[in-house]
Amino acid sequence: MTALVEVRNLSKVYVRGKQRIEVLHHVGIDIEEGGFVALMGPSGSGKSTLLNLIGGLDSPTEGSISISGTRIDRMGEDQLAQWRAENVGFVFQFYHLMEMLTAQKNVELPLLLTRLSPAERKRNAGTALQLVGLESRATHKPSELSGGQQQRVAIARAIVSDPKLIVCDEPTGDLDRQSAEEILKLLQQLNANHRKTIVMVTHDPIAAGFAKNTLHLDKGTLVAAGVLPA
């Protein structure tokens, strides 16, 4: 197996006024293609920062990040935007759906950046919704859906452009136990059946149990690092 995500000597420093905060300190990890990794650690340990860096939402202060052999740490903002559109799906704790758009239109959002025709966009979004079991709710707006259903729509949006990598930031943090389990099983299915590589930040050890591997961060340092088998 080859590593899809290669993180080397990664550091991230935030400067707030005169204060210099080192959130990540020389972190190095590899995540194999088809892996499902849970990033755990206490608040302020740097797990969300690491996730943001792997997802191309932020740039490191030092070190390198390669995804499928592409150095994303060297990319400018516009390049990163295009790279994210083509290679990563995002799932957030609070779903972040557009409240005025239907589930179908929310899922179509990433496809607006492609050359697909309206009919193709609709078809692909329909397929993604089907995959998460929400095809019957396509015309519903987020306010008409439960939290679990909204998170399913967010997952459909994350997979609609068929990215290799899905990054999830506390995807079950706002859900009840049953909905959380459904979401985690869905992520497991995407990982097992569709070979999606998933990196998930979570506080919840039960949620982490659904991942194939767990990484622990503490004070910006990886407690247990290394090549993680898929």
Place this chain on the structure above:
Amino acid sequence: MKFVPLVWAALMRRKARTMLTVLSVLIAFLLFGLLDSVRSTFDNAGQSSPGRSRILVTPKSGMGTKPLPFSLLTQITDIPGVMGIDYASYVVGTYQDPKNSIAVEAHPESFFQLYPEVSVKSEELSALRGTRTGVLAGEMLIHKFGWKVGDKIALLTAQPRKDGSTVWTFDLVGSFHFTDENMKINEVLLYGNYQYVEEARAQEAGTVTYYSVKVASPSDVDRVAALIDHATANSNHETKSQSENAWANAQLQQYGDLGFVVTSIMGAVFFTLLLLTGHTMLRAVHERIPEIAVLKTLGFRGKKIVALILFESMSIVLIGALIGLVTAMLAVTWVRSLEILPIPISSVGTDVWLRGISAAVVLGIVVGILPAVRGLRLRIVDALSGR
């Protein structure tokens, strides 16, 4: 086009706020349409294409202050460059009610050659020539008083006739109108025969109120006008000669600088609108910061975010402006149909639309630029974590 649903979703997020903002833009542009139409009316009134090649010769002290001698006719006709000449004397009085002030412009036959823009039926023109006391009435007067051919129009004047009366009675033989919108201001006149007025009046015989001189082209106006004024210099009837359009413009300027007034009012209105709509857009974008961050996360570049926000601000302003201008157009059409104004107000024409839409585009950009920059600079990680 594929981004339209996104912009529409943003606009519909707070329906009441969007509606109220569009309404304020609508009212501002309704006001703009109405005021700019009034300004256009005054700017263009009396301006015609043939008028650029005609010189109006009036006393130096101003039209109506004293008459000019009829003897000037030959003097002016002999000036090189003069292609034709007309003259007129006025009979001004009231019709039936002291509030109904009406003027009869008495011309020789040459008038209708010099003023091809006056549209008269040929049989009515023949009737005027064959009826000494005949007059043609402007269509605004015809509509106002419900006159018909054959009516006698008696004007109570301050101008005595040779028979001692101050009542001048004219026979209506037809009507005239101007095909040029800008000349419709003259449809409140009666056109009569100079010879009749000249023979019937007890005072100011052998005089005219003004001369109108035709030259070959607009470029000859200044030269010929200077020659006419030079010919009358140091006489007791010194003249002021200028193009007919310049004269009409100067007359309307006497009412005040309407352009300045309109510009000042609209400046204040648009500035207020700018603050109001700008604040609304800033709030709307502020409330959607997480949504914008998500769009950026999904791969929307900064430029696209800027375009979406500008599209949104432009939509609000353009929708309001379009409805406002259409409402102004309908309102002006309605006011024109009532025929209650002494000058027919110009319809909301292409020039008003162009100025209105240009103002809306500029306003839309200015209003959207700050929120757009905010969207551009937004850091995804900060926005998503609520910082």
